[in-house]
Amino acid sequence: MGFVGTVLGIFGFGFGITAGLVIGYYFFIYIQPSDVADPEIRPLVEEDQETLQKMLPEIPFWVKNPDYDRLDWLNKFLEYMWPNLNKAICATVKGIVKPIIDEQIPQYKIDAVEFEALTLGSLPPTFQGMKIYVTEEKELIMEPSIKWAANANVTIAVKAYGLKATAQVVDLQVFALPRITLKPLVPSFPCFANIFVSLMDKPYVDFGLKVVGIDLMSVPILYRFVQEIIKDQVANMYHWPKTLEVQILDPAKAFDRPVGLLHVKVIRALKLQKKDLLGASDPYVKIKLTDSKLPSKQTTVKMKNLNPEWNEDFNFTVKDPLTQILKLHVIDWEQIGKHDKMGMNEVPLKDLTPDEPKLMTLALVKKKDTNDAQNDKSRGQLVVELTYKPFKEEELPKTFQQTKTLLVRAPDNTPDGGGMLVVIVHEAEDVEGKHHNNPYVRILFRGEKRKTKKIRKTRDPRWEEEFTFMLDEPPINDKIHLEVYSSSSRIGLRRPKGP
Incomplete structure (x- = not known):
């Protein structure tokens, strides 16, 4: 029985496979489904978002x-x-x-x-x-x-x-x-x-x-x-x-707005060098604040004096007291020819205590490099008084709209009605002139002259430059005179255009 059962099992397995393949092939070839409708073809743009997500789950935005x-x-x-x-x-x-x-x-x-x-x-x-x-x-x-x-x-x-x-x-x-x-x-x-x-x-x-x-x-x-x-x-x-x-x-730095004022009082100089042939000098002091677009300022000239006294005051706008440096140069005035440098020194504003006047006696040197051998020679001393007055917190710009104001109040102890006038030169459009394509702007206010940089080869210049004017009283009856100039690209020609 065991042998017969085994033979019958093998025979049944072989017969079943053969019969299944023949019958399946017959049904696949000769029997067609009758309930299948024609497929509906629709563009993807007609599908809703949920359907598209199911069809294409990783479709990019x-x-x-x-x-x-x-x-x-x-x-x-x-x-x-x-x-x-x-x-x-x-x-x-x-x-x-x-x-x-x-x-x-x-x-x-x-x-x-x-x-x-x-x-x-x-x-x-x-x-x-x-x-x-x-x-x-x-x-x-x-x-x-x-x-x-x-x-x-x-x-x-x-x-x-x-x-x-x-x-x-x-x-x-x-x-x-x-x-x-x-x-x-x-x-x-x-x-x-x-x-x-x-x-x-x-x-x-x-x-x-x-x-x-x-x-x-x-x-x-x-x-x-x-x-x-x-x-x-x-x-x-x-x-x-x-x-x-x-x-x-920082908001103040972001809009490039002043954060305070530096008051400089040039008092006197001591034991200056003799630069003239007759054994004297005609000194004056040139003052410049780094990272400032404003031109340098200078004292009056003291003729034939090696120990001059000035007692002259100057104000500078400060934008970053941690990095800006006050540079002071003592120069010998010459009627003809180049003026001679007599000595210089620098004062970092970070060394000043806010709102506290600091009287300083600065030794004049040839160069700021302390290792320079020329600095060993005595060139005299310069006495100055420096006061850094930061603006109050409520005076600093905090929003974009506040930065559009042109008048910034000065700190305490400034003259009544005084302050600082800020003029921002933004841009110009369709500057006239057939041969003029290097425009710049000149600003005249109370005898002070300022000038923007030149923008080359354009009639639609954009400057975005800022100029400040220190005021002792409100400019009620004053006017600012603006002139747009343009130097020709041709050598030797310079034709100013009116304001």
């Missing part, structure tokens, strides 16, 4: 929404730059996070928290598209669609009580739609003062978290819990209209 522009060039840029950007970003993160960790760990009785590994991987984020908003304000609004499936590796080691535990973040994925606003736009690099970031929707964040070699995210309940916690926390902090604000430039 620039295809789905015509308001979004392609950013293939930016993705290619990131691809080439990512190895260096990866290192730079990781180094910056370490520099920011380490002091914070060192400050916080003592209260938790932790010995150390260190990065064992920190890399964002070899895969850069990709921009699926970007939308730009055009507004009437001085701002730039961008909405990029960002997707990042990174092979990052962030390993943190925690040491406490002689033990060590590690936590590793791997397989990071981030999908986000942020709104990035750069405002206000300013004429100083990088051309915007603040960055505002907010999220237009809850971000998608996924990652693996390994603690002591065990992936905690493999636990379904814990995985969903962590996902929702991250989404809700991020959304609560930065979901529009809430924003993350990052200040790039």
Whole structure:
């Protein structure tokens, strides 16, 4: 029976396969379904958004929404730059996070928290598209669609009580739609003062978290819990209209506005060198503040005097007291020929205490280089009194509209009604003249003359230059005279145009 059963089984298996193939082939060839309708062909543009999402789940924003522009060039840029950007970003993160960790760990009785590994991987984020908003304000609004499936590796080691535990973040994925606003736009690099970031929707964040070699995210309940916690926390902090604000430039520096006044009183000079043939000199002092577009100022000339007294006052507008330097040059006046330099010295404004007059006796030197052998020779001394008066907090510009004001109040102790007049020369259009294409502007006010730089080969120049005039009284009956000049490109020709 066993042998017969085996033979019959083999025979039945072979017969069943053969019969199944023949019958199936017959049905496939000769039997046609009768209830199948002709397929309906519709263009993709007629489908709704939900249907398109099901058909093409990874379709980029620039295809789905015509308001979004392609950013293939930016993705290619990131691809080439990512190895260096990866290192730079990781180094910056370490520099920011380490002091914070060192400050916080003592209260938790932790010995150390260190990065064992920190890399964002070899895969850069990709921009699926970007939308730009055009507004009437001085701002730039961008909405990029960002997707990042990174092979990052962030390993943190925690040491406490002689033990060590590690936590590793791997397989990071981030999908986000942020709104990035750069405002206000300013004429100083990088051309915007603040960055505002907010999220237009809850971000998608996924990652693996390994603690002591065990992936905690493999636990379904814990995985969903962590996902929702991250989404809700991020959304609560930065979901529009809430924003993350990052200040790039100080408002006063951003708009290139003065932050104070420097009062310089040139009192006297002592034991100056003899420069004239008759054994005397005709000295005057030339004063210049660095990083200022204003021309230098100078005292009157004291004829045939090696110990002159001036007692003359000068005011300068200060834009950055930490970097600006006051330069003082004592010069011998000559009626014919070049004036002779007698000595100089410099005073950094950061050495001055605000609102406190500082009497200084400066030794005159040939050059500011302390190692120069020519400085060993005595050239006399210059006595000056310097006072830096910063503007009050309420006087500083805080918004773009406030920076448009042309009159800035002077600090206390200035003459009644006095202050500072700020004139900003922006641009000109369609400057006349057949051969005149290098325009500049001359400004005349109360006998003082100022001049902008030349803009070459244009009839629509843009200067964006600022000029200040110190006033002892309000300019009620004064007028500012403006003249647009243009030097011809032809050699030897210079034809001014009227205001």
